[in-house]
Amino acid sequence: MPTEQKVLFLTKKHGEWEVGTAEVSTPGPGQLLIKVEATALNPAEWKIQVFGVLVEEYPAILGVDAAGTVEAVGEGVTGFAVGDRVLIRGYFVKDKGTFQQYALAEAAVSVRIPKNMTFDQAASIPLALTTAALALFDPSGAGLPPSWEESGRGKFAGKPFVIFGGATSVGQYGVSSPSDPTIQLAKLSGFSPIIATASPSNANYLCSLGATHVLDRALALDVLLAEVSKITGGTPVELAFDTVPLPSVEFPASVLAPGGTLATVWPAIDDSHRAAAPGKKVVGVIRSTSRDATMYRLFEKLPALLESGDVKPNRVEILPGGLAGIAAGLKRMEKGEVSGIKLVAHPHETLWAPVRI
Template sequence: MALTQQSALLLPEKFGNWIVGPVEVPTPGPGQLLVKIEATALNPVDWKIQVYGMFIEKFPSILGSDAAGTVDAIGEGVEGFAVGDKVVYQGFFVNPQATFQQYGIANADVTAKIPSNITVDEAATIPLGLATAALGLFDLYAAGSAKLFPPWVEGGRGKYAGKAIVIFGGASSVGQYTIQLAKLAGFSSIITTASLKNTELLQSFGATHVLDRNLSEAALVAEVAKIAPVVEVVYDAISLASTQNPAYDIVAPGGTLVLVLPDQIDAAKKSAAPGKQIVNVFGNVNAPDRRKTGQTLYSKLTALLEEGAIKPNRVELLPNGLAGIPEGLKRMEKDQVSAVKLVARPQETV
């Protein structure tokens, strides 16, 4: 007999306190999978929704958008997956597709099998970070992208040899995947800002230069200019005013600055140096306008992971299953997490 009840981490109301409670196990529709979620990762958007009351208007709400686990049931018309497959997928902002629960719904066309060289916990670090990096740089179909040619598509590898890219926040989850995709795309200079303690890690992903994130704006702009006089693409994975302004200074006229948060660039700066494109990425492959690029990415993801072309974030496991997530989110809010992804195991919820 199929399980009908499960545990989920619930946000009962706007600005409410997290609680673990019972909810129904959802049923997969056409083109969908029901996944037993064995690992889910935490992202900044999760604590921001609770603290700032943004995005979500329907409560009680289940959050979470990174998941890995085992296929438990298959919806009508799905091919290429079987019950028992280990898979990784990105959740969405509706309860059945959220990932802070023990069972969730995945859209099969943006789901990938997990290769044997990475763990389920590691796989859970991938979806949101990779999507935000990939869609911000390489989505040819939607607004909110630099519209570079994707390196996972035939003919895309090495296409940007001789070019430079600057990535603010290289040690963040999004930053780590942006570096790896930039390497795959062939960028010759991959310059990133980070705490210098993370230099070796970021170089292992493909960064050619790691600059101290504590440099003054002027010093940072000067250092980048020494390495790469012309930078046509800048990706700001932090996107605070303190990073957006030097990022805008660095990007060349006619170039593109990718932001993950709303534009906070000084108006005077824009007036003094017009002709620079600013795009905001919505990093979710389930969004209707992002689905086409998501499908191309997920069709290649298993092979990219198997090859080691894309490596997961380092994992820090949280205790107590879903009940351990609120404390992890509080640590993220206080900026107490660096160069690791916090992961919870929903099946370990007491």
């Protein structure tokens, strides 16, 4: 195993992306060292560069979605061995960012992947799945009984569910389950009908994941409400999920019955969000004392969900150039040019590493 590796750095707040080199880290207690074969891109990464949020220490190594092989096992770790194929949930800190060739991973949020799943597919799963799961099932979110537990399976049979942004990575997990990630998670919970808004070009794909109806995301609100009412037969919508997020919660909250809950991927909900949805509950994905416990329990159940096919990966597009291709991919995401797929890079295909930062 090498002692030095190629890394993609965000050089400073609002800075540029630059490929360089850094030392390979050694796993500590409870950790794994992963040879990153595939890392997926997320909107948070371009937003960190453009808006200067979430990260304070620079140069930074971003990336939170990856899959690869276990290179070393830290003290106290059980259930993993060198050579295991795994997916990991990374973090926006240097050693645990996945935009590098070797990353540290917490064993508690690492999962062996099935033989019939590629590294590229596996890398599409972690963040989108956990975001949907926390928004819907964590006590700080909508607080539903987790659909990956037997007590939560089919709990909401016959109740409608509306997801805004069904073709986003989070949307596919929100409507499909962690087993069918949001669309997949909602399907496991028994929700029906499952109504997603998306581009018409993604309709067939979302239906293959578990959506029962796909409405054009460009519909005016009055038309959308009429279509939802027609689909549900007038049954009140008690839960909706905004995965985009839309500029205001007023639009997605409009489909809800009084007292209904809108789950969102907003990191925090303030008074302006609540004022835009009077008589309804609006929740976001926030840091809470229960969050890690919810995520760890999900990852305990994830191997079985992957094996059964209940949780399916996103469709992927491979970026050329390894780590050097990530910046262009993030720019495409910033411009809204990516829909219904997950962009993935192969760090070990990186040829250019001019400096060490």
